[in-house]
Amino acid sequence: xxxxxxxxxxxxxxxxxxxxxIPADEVWTYQIEGLKAPSIGKPVxxxxxxxxxxxxxLLIAIGLSIFFSVRAVHSETYxxxxxxxGWQFYKFSNPGDITEITIDCIDGDPSKPITEIREYAFxxxxxxxxxxxGKNVKKIDGKSFYSVWNLRNIHVDKDNPxxxxxxxxxxxxxxxxxxxxxxxxxxxLREKAGIKEELWPWSEGGGYDDAYIEKxxxxxxxxxxxxxxxxxxxYANLVTxxxxxxxxxxxxxxxxKSTSLANIITYNAGGRYLSLPxxxxxxxxxxxxxxxxxxxxxxxxxxxxxxxxxxWDTCYKEDGEVRGVNVMNVALGEEEFRTLVDxxxxxxxxxxxxxxxxxxxxxxSATRQPLENK
Amino acid sequence: MADIGKKVTGFxxxxxxxxxxxxxxxxVPYREYKDIFLAVGFNYSGNKTLEYIVFAASCYLMxxxxxxxxxxxxxxxxxxxxxxxxWTMMTWYIADNLGFMPKKNERKFYFVYMMLIVIxxxxxxxxxxxxxxxxxxxxxxxxxxxxxxxxxxxxxLGTHILWNGWFGARNIFWRKKLVPKYGRYKxxxxxxxxPKCIAVILIGWLPFYNIPDVITRVWVANLMFAIFNLFPFxxxxxxxxxxxxxxxxxxxxxxxxxxxxxxxxxxxVAILMPVFIGMLRYEWADINLFKYIIPGFxxxxxxxxxxxxxxxKERIPQPPLERKVSISFWDGMFGVMRNKYKxxxxxxxxxxxxxxxxxxxxxxxxxxxxxxxxxxxxLLVALVSFAGTPPDFFAPYFLKRFSYKQLMIFxxxxxxxxxxxxxxxxxxxxxxxxxxxxxxxxxxIFMEMTKTIPVTAGHDMDIRINDYxxxxxxxxxxxxxxxxGWFTGPITSFVGLIIPLMLLKYGFNSNxxxxxxxxxxxxxxxxxxxxxxxxxxxxxxxxxxWDYDDRKxxxxxxxxxxxxxxxxxxxxxxEAQDEPAExxxxxxxxxxxxxxx
Numbered sequence: 001x002x003x004x005x006x007x008x009x010x011x012x013x014x015x016x017x018x019x020x021x022i023p024a025d026e027v028w029t030y031q032i033e034g035l036k037a038p039s040i041g042k043p044v045x046x047x048x049x050x051x052x053x054x055x056x057x058l059l060i061a062i063g064l065s066i067f068f069s070v071r072a073v074h075s076e077t078y079x080x081x082x083x084x085x086g087w088q089f090y091k092f093s094n095p096g097d098i099t100e101i102t103i104d105c106i107d108g109d110p111s112k113p114i115t116e117i118r119e120y121a122f123x124x125x126x127x128x129x130x131x132x133x134g135k136n137v138k139k140i141d142g143k144s145f146y147s148v149w150n151l152r153n154i155h156v157d158k159d160n161p162x163x164x165x166x167x168x169x170x171x172x173x174x175x176x177x178x179x180x181x182x183x184x185x186x187x188x189l190r191e192k193a194g195i196k197e198e199l200w201p202w203s204e205g206g207g208y209d210d211a212y213i214e215k216x217x218x219x220x221x222x223x224x225x226x227x228x229x230x231x232x233x234x235y236a237n238l239v240t241x242x243x244x245x246x247x248x249x250x251x252x253x254x255x256x257k258s259t260s261l262a263n264i265i266t267y268n269a270g271g272r273y274l275s276l277p278x279x280x281x282x283x284x285x286x287x288x289x290x291x292x293x294x295x296x297x298x299x300x301x302x303x304x305x306x307x308x309x310x311x312w313d314t315c316y317k318e319d320g321e322v323r324g325v326n327v328m329n330v331a332l333g334e335e336e337f338r339t340l341v342d343x344x345x346x347x348x349x350x351x352x353x354x355x356x357x358x359x360x361x362x363x364x365s366a367t368r369q370p371l372e373n374k
Numbered sequence: 375m376a377d378i379g380k381k382v383t384g385f386x387x388x389x390x391x392x393x394x395x396x397x398x399x400x401x402v403p404y405r406e407y408k409d410i411f412l413a414v415g416f417n418y419s420g421n422k423t424l425e426y427i428v429f430a431a432s433c434y435l436m437x438x439x440x441x442x443x444x445x446x447x448x449x450x451x452x453x454x455x456x457x458x459x460x461w462t463m464m465t466w467y468i469a470d471n472l473g474f475m476p477k478k479n480e481r482k483f484y485f486v487y488m489m490l491i492v493i494x495x496x497x498x499x500x501x502x503x504x505x506x507x508x509x510x511x512x513x514x515x516x517x518x519x520x521x522x523x524x525x526x527x528x529x530x531l532g533t534h535i536l537w538n539g540w541f542g543a544r545n546i547f548w549r550k551k552l553v554p555k556y557g558r559y560k561x562x563x564x565x566x567x568x569p570k571c572i573a574v575i576l577i578g579w580l581p582f583y584n585i586p587d588v589i590t591r592v593w594v595a596n597l598m599f600a601i602f603n604l605f606p607f608x609x610x611x612x613x614x615x616x617x618x619x620x621x622x623x624x625x626x627x628x629x630x631x632x633x634x635x636x637x638x639x640x641x642x643v644a645i646l647m648p649v650f651i652g653m654l655r656y657e658w659a660d661i662n663l664f665k666y667i668i669p670g671f672x673x674x675x676x677x678x679x680x681x682x683x684x685x686x687k688e689r690i691p692q693p694p695l696e697r698k699v700s701i702s703f704w705d706g707m708f709g710v711m712r713n714k715y716k717x718x719x720x721x722x723x724x725x726x727x728x729x730x731x732x733x734x735x736x737x738x739x740x741x742x743x744x745x746x747x748x749x750x751x752x753l754l755v756a757l758v759s760f761a762g763t764p765p766d767f768f769a770p771y772f773l774k775r776f777s778y779k780q781l782m783i784f785x786x787x788x789x790x791x792x793x794x795x796x797x798x799x800x801x802x803x804x805x806x807x808x809x810x811x812x813x814x815x816x817x818x819i820f821m822e823m824t825k826t827i828p829v830t831a832g833h834d835m836d837i838r839i840n841d842y843x844x845x846x847x848x849x850x851x852x853x854x855x856x857x858x859g860w861f862t863g864p865i866t867s868f869v870g871l872i873i874p875l876m877l878l879k880y881g882f883n884s885n886x887x888x889x890x891x892x893x894x895x896x897x898x899x900x901x902x903x904x905x906x907x908x909x910x911x912x913x914x915x916x917x918x919x920w921d922y923d924d925r926k927x928x929x930x931x932x933x934x935x936x937x938x939x940x941x942x943x944x945x946x947x948x949e950a951q952d953e954p955a956e957x958x959x960x961x962x963x964x965x966x967x968x969x970x971x
Contacts, residue, residue, distance in 0.1 A: 020932040027940045032929045040848035044708045065864030069452045072871050095518050120881035147885045286890050308807045345807040355749035
């Protein structure tokens with residue numbers, strides 16, 4: 001029989017062919033050729049020794065596993081990694097009672113300066129409220145303060161040549177980039193304004209009032225700033241943000257899940273106008289995702305790049321009406337926009353439509369809505 | 375055309391004739407096929423619905439509501455690991471003896487389990503951590519763990535002890551009561567269906583996710599899920615249906631047609647569920663998913679399962695319960711350790727653990743890359759999972775044409791290649807969402823298609839290995855097979871920490887929003903997949919040692935039938951139960967069997 005024929009053969013046909021003659025007294029002991037002999041009701045050979053071996057091997061395996069696992073899951077409160085020119089602040093594990101820390105030197109030793117703060121160094125900490133950046137820090141990753149839920153202020157040593165802070169908000173030294181607006185900064189502003197109770201839209205008495213919004217939930221980015229950094233305002237409890245007209249770049253996830261953000265206002269020497277500044281060139285991916293309080297968006301003609309999902313989920317359907325950013329206003333004409341702007345997939349928001357999703361309409365060659373209409 | 379018509383008429387006539395009695399030489403009547411289709415289908419769908427409720431980071435309840443630190447799940451596993459050895463020993467002894475033990479042993483077991491319940495409750499209610507020096511190394515170390523404190527660690531341990539005591543006592547009680555009536559697989563449905571429905575409702579309605587302190591939230595969630603897991607609603611009817619006949623070909627036929635068709639019912643549920651979820655205000659993050667949608671689907675599935683499960687029978691050639699070989703603990707343990715093929719599978723599983731702790735890639739792709747919800751999500755998920763169904767109808771052909779060894783090596787290599795393509799797409803096209811996502815979906819479809827037949831072969835081989843075990847030891851020792859887990863457990867629990875620790879470094883913790891950051895998402899997905907690829911390639915090596923073929927299986931079945939005939943004959947002089955419709959070798963006395971080998 002050729003190899004091909006053998007392969008084509010029904011291998012299960014063997015079930016019809018095989019019949020065994022098993023003597024009645026060998027039913028429980030009959031050994032099949034090529035397989036081990038059955039062992040039913042027979043004592044195990046060297047059972048005692050085998051039991052000891054099993055137990056000892058298990059104890060060793062369990063002991064080693066626990067030892068290494070315990071070491072692996074434990075981390076020191078402060079973790080550092082040595083770099084060529086200093087140390088990197090690698091990870092902070094809050095034992096539960098630390099609310100303020102200073103990142104300057106390891107154990108106060110000036111010969112061990114901390115020069116870098118790694119991304120996600122404080123990831124998901126919910127106890128820290130104040131962080132002080134020392135004079136030696138040269139590099140802070142945009143994601144360093146990601147998800148530090150109760151962080152109110154980031155202070156920077158005045159002698160730091162690379163960074164500074166403006167009332168608890170982190171900037172680079174020449175104030176051209178805003179790096180981090182702490183997630184709970186509004187709590188600090190509330191305290192500063194002498195307001196005891198935090199207000200929400202659903203709070204008794206109608207929620208936010210203008211005075212509360214102005215003192216606690218409004219932030220004016222200085223006019224020197226040209227870039228809003230990656231994740232700079234993510235989860236910020238802001239209602240109004242004022243952007244300088246000189247702003248050129250809004251980085252990835254810059255205003256991600258700033259769900260109260262209702263007003264984007266641009267200012268210049270001559271006054272203020274609604275929505276994104278003229279001169280803005282870059283809008284990163286997910287820059288305004290999930291900001292459902294927004295209701296108006298205008299893309300100026302200067303924009304050259306829009307990242308994927310830049311305005312994702314900024315609209316939603318309620319009582320049969322599309323709310324939030326329900327139409328995208330674009331300064332350029334349709335043809336110009338397609339040729340001049342590098343827009344990525346799904347940059348426009350979409351809303352529930354029957355069982356599917358529908359992208360909102362785009363209003364090309366639009367003119368900017370006056371501020372007083374808002 | 376006329377031929378087809380004749381065949382259809384003939385088939386319908388055959389179905390009508392053998393609706394209640396099996397065809398000649400077979401064991402399963404057609405009415406049971408219908409029951410398998412409905413009962414297994416809804417049992418499977420109910421079981422799949424429960425995949426939405428697990429004590430793991432990937433569960434939407436955890437992801438959006440409880441928000442527990444990712445590493446905490448691994449820490450809880452480590453706390454529970456050492457004691458698990460004791461519980462599993464006890465459970466195997468009970469399960470492999472089907473709950474029937476000498477009275478004295480039974481009383482001892484009940485005593486131990488009741489004590490465990492008391493100790494567990496005491497550890498949860500009182501706080502033994504006050505007995506330790508609060509500034510000592512032990513307390514300081516425990517307090518430094520993610521999401522855990524020394525006090526909560528004792529509550530977690532207490533939960534584990536309470537769970538095992540309660541589960542163990544239930545195990546003896548219900549097995550003794552129900553196994554004689556419903557068999558070793560089906561019985562668990564009858565004691566768990568109603569409590570499980572109640573637990574599913576409670577888990578959505580109890581607002582423990584509002585507890586502000588993460589440490590309290592962790593131990594309370596752990597306790598709640600422990601109680602939820604006390605009542606398993608496993609896919610036991612499918613297991614029962616896979617053992618529906620002593621005839622291997624009939625088993626494959628049942629597995630290929632009614633069982634596979636029954637999985638279509640799950641596809642319908644899998645399409646409908648996200649459509650309903652898409653209608654919720656906050657979609658996957660909406661708590662109403664757990665309050666209404668999941669309980670609604672689950673209770674419906676349970677009801678249909680229970681209606682049609684009655685007539686499905688397991689038909690393993692075995693001595694009657696009263697003549698069952700009694701297995702002592704060490705005999706059971708050494709018995710399974712003699713089975714070479716279980717060792718091969720153990721090595722494969724050990725290598726497979728390299729991927730433990732990975733986040734579900736497909737979920738991340740759908741929710742964070744594509745941002746899907748509603749019908750489109752359903753259709754895409756259904757398309758990918760359906761891709762595995764058509765090849766299953768060709769399973770009998772492939773099982774005849776290729777050896778198990780060839781199929782499994784092909785399986786591992788196809789997974790390695792598929793995952794490598796995903797890595798390339800993510801690394802080089804990560805910012806082109808549509809293109810990258812489309813390539814990933816196509817690869818997922820390819821992997822689903824190439825998975826089906828090896829998985830069917832694997833299920834079939836698992837049953838065969840148990841047949842071989844029965845030949846070796848006189849019992850299937852399915853639970854004692856867990857002894858391999860004893861040796862691999864410590865290794866896998868340590869290896870399983872590698873990926874979570876790595877993900878922590880890339881920013882993944884209790885806040886899943888980090889997956890919206892492109893650079894982090896790529897690291898979080900790609901690095902674990904690369905580790906997985908290495909695992910797949912290594913997993914081909916143990917299969918080179920596989921030599922259990924159809925010829926050996928046929929001989930094993932001959933021996934088992936001879937034993938069955940011998941024990942039934944000596945018990946009451948009657949013939950074997952569940953014999954095929956026409957006289958078959960099982961009815962012959964062993965001495966009369968014909969020699970053809």
